[in-house]
Amino acid sequence: MATGTEPHPQADAHGVRGRTRAAIASGHLRTDRWWLAPASTAAGLLAFIVYSTWRAFANTHYYHAPYVSPFYSPCIAENCKPMHAGPNWEIFGGWWGLSPALLILIFPLGFRLTCYYYRKAYYRGFWASPPACAVAEPHKKYTGETRFPLILQNIHRYFFYAAILVAGILTYDTVLSFRDETYAWGHMGLGTLVFLLNITLIWAYTLSCHSCRHIVGGKLKHFSKHPVRYRMWQWVGKLNERHMLLAWASLISVALADFYVFLLSSGAFDDPRFF
Template sequence: MTSGVGAPRRARISARTLRTDRWWLPPLLTNLGLLTFVVYAGARSFMGKWYWVEEYGYLTPFYSPCLSESCLPGSSHFGTPLPELPGWIPLGFVALPFLLGFRLTCYYYRKAYYRSVWQSPPACAVAEPHGSYSGETRLPLIVQNAHRYFFYVALVVSVINTYDAALSFTHGVGLGSLVLTTNVILLWGYTLSCHSCRHIAGGRLKHFSKHPVRYRAWTLISKLNVRHMQLAWTTLATLMLTDLYVMLVASGAISDLRFF
């Protein structure tokens, strides 16, 4: 190797690392967390049932918006402009690819899976297994530059999720309504704390004093941005919990706790 840790001017250390602590634990936990979400979300997206509770107006975010004639009656809040879909296409296919792209290209998730999945590097003072580095200039990593465009779609989907949550209150107030609302609030927090959102608000301004409104927005988003990592993980959990709750109520496994 003539680059990376094998470059001529690097110290010749045969061991991958001299660290004696459990440096491998954070990458392992990250892999397990991401794998849990991918398996659960993938299975539920293709399940094609138990995603809509007509009595209470609960629609899981994994199937929103549901725009095909394959959707259960009442679950298509924006009509059914698409025909029936074959079983191998998830009912939420309109939004899911863009949301996946938004998460995959997220600045925090890049750091997380670069270190854990690609081990580039897995931890400080631990040699990575790659002999070269081309950055985000070639496929597939060049797609990371589309993050800001995925962000625009994520904004639209957040509005749709908000509508879904608000619609559930027209049937009264139940635990499911609160679960959907909590999830959408946290999703807004994750979306608005995005680095692209912060840049859009004030990243290209040369004089904040001339743009007080955008400066105020940039300030608020910057405060959220500090919590972007926590929101990234929290929303993965709330998405699964929200879907799980809707699935259990829709399947009849549990009854929704009603308040009003």
């Protein structure tokens, strides 16, 4: 018969199995397919990681006049010179023979890796921390983002500033896509539409960022005294509601834009021109 002095059945456990947590033997009480969302997220992110890694190290087929892959723009290494019909951009010399994308991708990938949505995505998808709502995580303890390396997630705002610059450069590339292969203006091809779609989603995702919302409307005590910032905050807030959707859509679109340039550059087909 229980006396009320028996030790907690999980007294020697840690984390979610610790003595201060509910003594539930099963890992969860959910009856739905809770594992489907984190598994799908992990599969999607893994597919992009594999593709982007291949393209970043390929160091080829990233330009077909007038399109330049977003993975390689701005191309600021010596081995990018053939793609430029204008000023010399060889800021970093030959980049030791490595792909210039290894330098360029640091900034957009840093922005996405520290993004609030992507943190949730890969924490659940890869680290199972936690794998889903109301499902116990397998880790013995939880320190959050207070220790290295996860404390580096706090530099997300600085990557946001870099992402704005990257979006500006990709906007410039989109404008240049209204040229033909001889760099004459007033033309449009299928690639132009691909680039327009991509830059629209890139800007929407970038501006839907939580850091952007805080920069626009944060630290204001009275919205009535700042009507312009208030309207901007409302607009960014509407984008922020769709942050997850925009994160995935822009991730797919940037890969699509790169793959389209790859197909053109490798000679798979010619860019259909509308005018």
